[in-house]
Amino acid sequence: MAFLTRDPVHLDALIARITGPDRGGVVTFLGLVRDHHEGRSVDGLEYSAYEPMAEAVCAELIAETESRWPVRAALSHRVGPLGIGEAAVAIAVAAPHRDEAFAACRHLIEELKRRVPIWKQESYSDGTRCWVDPTAGSTKPSDEERAGARPW
Amino acid sequence: MADSVGTPPTIRIRLFARYAELLGAEYLDMPAAGLSTTNDVLARIRALPGGAGVGESTLVAINLKQAAPGSPIRPGDEVALLPPLAGG
Numbered sequence: 001m002a003f004l005t006r007d008p009v010h011l012d013a014l015i016a017r018i019t020g021p022d023r024g025g026v027v028t029f030l031g032l033v034r035d036h037h038e039g040r041s042v043d044g045l046e047y048s049a050y051e052p053m054a055e056a057v058c059a060e061l062i063a064e065t066e067s068r069w070p071v072r073a074a075l076s077h078r079v080g081p082l083g084i085g086e087a088a089v090a091i092a093v094a095a096p097h098r099d100e101a102f103a104a105c106r107h108l109i110e111e112l113k114r115r116v117p118i119w120k121q122e123s124y125s126d127g128t129r130c131w132v133d134p135t136a137g138s139t140k141p142s143d144e145e146r147a148g149a150r151p152w
Numbered sequence: 153m154a155d156s157v158g159t160p161p162t163i164r165i166r167l168f169a170r171y172a173e174l175l176g177a178e179y180l181d182m183p184a185a186g187l188s189t190t191n192d193v194l195a196r197i198r199a200l201p202g203g204a205g206v207g208e209s210t211l212v213a214i215n216l217k218q219a220a221p222g223s224p225i226r227p228g229d230e231v232a233l234l235p236p237l238a239g240g
Binding site for chain 1: 166168169170173213216217218232234235236237238239240
């Protein structure tokens with residue numbers, strides 16, 4: 001199953017792959033394209049990836065998550081151009097109980113940001129473009145950017 | 153990895169995102185001679201026109217696996233220089 005896709009991602013499809021009669025809780029995460037970044041107005045963005053490595057790391061993340069918690073997990077990440085409001089990443093985790101599902105879902109998105117070789121180029125309303133660098137000294141990094149800045 | 157007769161052993165260096173733009177290439181095949189660690193690759197790339205923008209502490213991968221700085225490489229390896237990751 002490929003983790004990267006050029007087509008829109010759908011949570012329903014991910015959930016259908018991981019639910020089962022012994023799993024009573026499903027937690028999902030959907031990351032959407034924002035219309036602003038550090039005070040600049042964003043028109044859209046483009047994701048690119050080192051695809052064979054990204055696929056391998058995603059498989060590793062799923063495997064390690066499913067071995068650490070009693071869960072089934074699935075994820076999907078877009079590559080290519082995306083517009084504002086489109087889903088860039090979708091994650092679904094099913095577990096017997098909610099605690100494991102929340103913990104495993106959080107783990108997956110944080111580790112994905114930290115370890116999967118994917119890059120994002122934003123296009124701004126003034127016509128310029130920029131590769132996003134979560135490790136660059138921003139005046140006020142968000143929590144997710146701080147998470148992305150941790151070394152491997 | 154078998155090399156065809158007469159072909160000198162090379163290292164394939166993969167470049168992505170900002171690094172591909174800086175160097176004007178998505179990959180470079182370099183003779184393996186003199187390249188024994190990922191640090192040698194980084195030094196070689198940083199000496200090229202546009203290469204100074206590739207950070208000294210750039211994340212590297214060898215044959216699709218994350219590798220520690222200064223990891224040894226062998227002829228035929230694919231060494232990827234990874235700009236700061238921005239997925240999710």
